[in-house]
Amino acid sequence: MKQTPLYDRHVALGARMVPFAGWEMPVQYSGVLAEHRAVRERAGLFDVSHMANFAFAGRDTRGALNGLLTNDISDIAPGETRYGLVCNEAGGILDDVMVSGHAADYLTMVANASNHDKLVAHFAGHLPEGSWQDDTDTLALLALQGPASTAILHDLHLTPTTGDGALPPRGRHCKAVVNDLALHLHHTGYSGELGFELACAAPHAPELWDLLLEAGRPHGLIPTGLGCRDTLRLEAALPLHGHELSETITPLEAGLDRFVDLSGRDYLGADALRHQHEQGVARERIGLVLTERGVPREGHTVLKEGEAIGQVTSGNHAPTLAVGIALALVRAGSTEMDEELAVLIRGRTVAARRCKLPFYRREAGRKRG
Amino acid sequence: MNVPEGIKYTKEHEWCRKEEDGTVTMGITDYAQDSLGDVVYVELPAVGEEYESGSELAEVESTKATAPVYSPVTGKVVAVNELVEQRPERVNESPFDEGWLVRMEMAVPSQYSKLLTAESYRVHLESEEG
Structure with missing residues (x-):
């Protein structure tokens, strides 16, 4: 069973740890209902370091990766994040992912922990060798979610260092520093609330976690577990792979039409999805x-x-x-x-x-x- | 975990208390409510229904799971706790008192003495937790 860099923090906070996708993760600290309410009314801090992280680099990588995504990312700009689906030949969903643009030849992806091994095999089979790498174990990812998130980042004295220097708007990301600690700030989330996701090098995660909890305390921020992550995303009707999405369910059946490129661009699953679109689901x-x-x-x-x-x-x-x-x-x-x-x-x-x-x-x- | 003395237990984490009128009151233990997490829904049987010991008597649902509650004894339901239908969180807050579930009239009164004592339930908990 794998542990995130924050495992000791969770145990010290009295979290109930459960196995999830091969990781030992906090399902709750104070209780699912109290944590759910905190995110809706104030803010919650999630450790989502178990999620799969990939980086794609090189001149032809963007085109190669685009061949595996239903949503066209060929024009993704630095600072932009897009949701997309990785499908099999039949249009079934291997995983749903977030792709972020950093430079013309550099992209990153966050994917579901439960699909990590499957994606590694998929990329190994379809992408040029050396064009991508698995950063899951070297990166930590924290999700700060709730209406107080912006105020908490302000009190944290977090300084964006790319973009226009302001906090990124929804669906965008930037580099930032807190006390010399370098991180990547994404205005994204999985709770239906205002929120941000902060990625940093794994060894810095405990420090970032402590700084966030401290800055957030006056705002009612509490640590929140996977239990309320699920009730929050369900209320927001956000799909979860393994439930709403699977290798036998297509994005069109799942109601994700707007993330499916039907223009004629070639990608894995395109023919099946175009056919299904013409025939009706x-x-x-x-x-x-x-x-x-x-x-x-x-x-x-x-x-x-x-x-x-x-x-x-x-x-x-x-x-x-x-x-x-x-x-x-x-x-x-x-x-x-x-x-x-x-x-x-x-x-x-x-x-x-x-x-x-x-x-x-x-x-x-x-x-x- | 709180395991009060003077009442009986099952290996499935129900408790059972004999009342002065000979009926038994039952619910789920502190360990059970803690394992389930926040209880959000309780499905209780109808008064007058009869249950065999070990058959499914009620259901307790938390944000995480659905748990069947088994009848500790054979008998007839004489009362149910309507409070927990409206306020299921009472099962978490007061599992042995306000969070009781069902009161039953035993068909075979000798069954009660065969249930686990507090001491043997504690031993059972230790073996389950490894």
Whole structure:
């Protein structure tokens, strides 16, 4: 079992450690509900150093990598981050990733820990030797998420050193320093809140973690674990590979059309995805909110007038909304928005309604701590 | 972990207390609530239903998992704790008291004495935690 550079910090903070994708990770510190609330109302600090990190360098790398991504990154600018999908020949999703541009011949990627080994094999098979490297073990990644994040970075005296010197807007990144500690600051996240992700060299992670917690304390920042990371992303209807996305689910079925290039550019899975786009998808991703008490879970059957139309891919109690919610993959066109459906929860038929996604959206212009 | 004396336990982490009128009150132990994490939903049986010992009596759901709750004894449900349906967090806060789940009338009263004592439950916990 692998440990992140922050393992000792987690143990000292009384975290409950669990195995996750080959890593020993904190699932919770004070409790999932309290941590979830902290991120929605103030801020939470996550250790996501288990996530896979890759770097791509060289003159032809951009073109080669573009051949493996559904979303065109050929024109990605330095300082820009794009979401994309790595698919197999059949259009099934190997992983969903974030690609960041640094220079014309230098890109980085953050991917799911659970797909690390698969991507290593994929890149080894498709990219020129020496054009990419696996930085997972040398980099640490911290996620500061919540409305107080900007104020916390301000109090941390974090100084951007590339770009215009201001904190990067959403979907962008820059280099920065804190007390001589060099890091990379991304305005990205996986919580549905305002937030940033900070990458630094693994040996510096404990210092950065301590500095963030200290600067964040007056703002109500607490350490937060993978438990609430999952309830937060579910409320925000952000897909998770292994659940909403898999090698047998295509991006078009998962509702990620806007990240699929159908222009005719050649990439792995392009033909299958173009064909599926022309034929129409057989399944689609929808959101359900329970109208009776209960907690929907992955694998539960979705019913319409007693007939099975699909399955829940992720479900839980939504802490902010105080109701059961689910993402489900159902027969395409079988439901309409706001239609009354049901979820079969261990033999019990529980009423649900199809609802718009996301389940939770942060208020625009909300006061930021 | 809190393991109060004077009540009985099961290996599946339920507790069971004999009341003065001969009925038994049951719930999940401190260890069980701590392992589950924040309880967000409790599904209780209907009053009047009959259960065999070891059969699934209730369900407790946390943000992390769904846990079946097994009936420690054979008997009939005479009361359920409606408070935990409205406020499931009481199962975390007060597992042995306000967070009780079901009260039952035992069909075979001798079953009670065969449940684990606090001392044997503690030994069981140690063996589970390795």
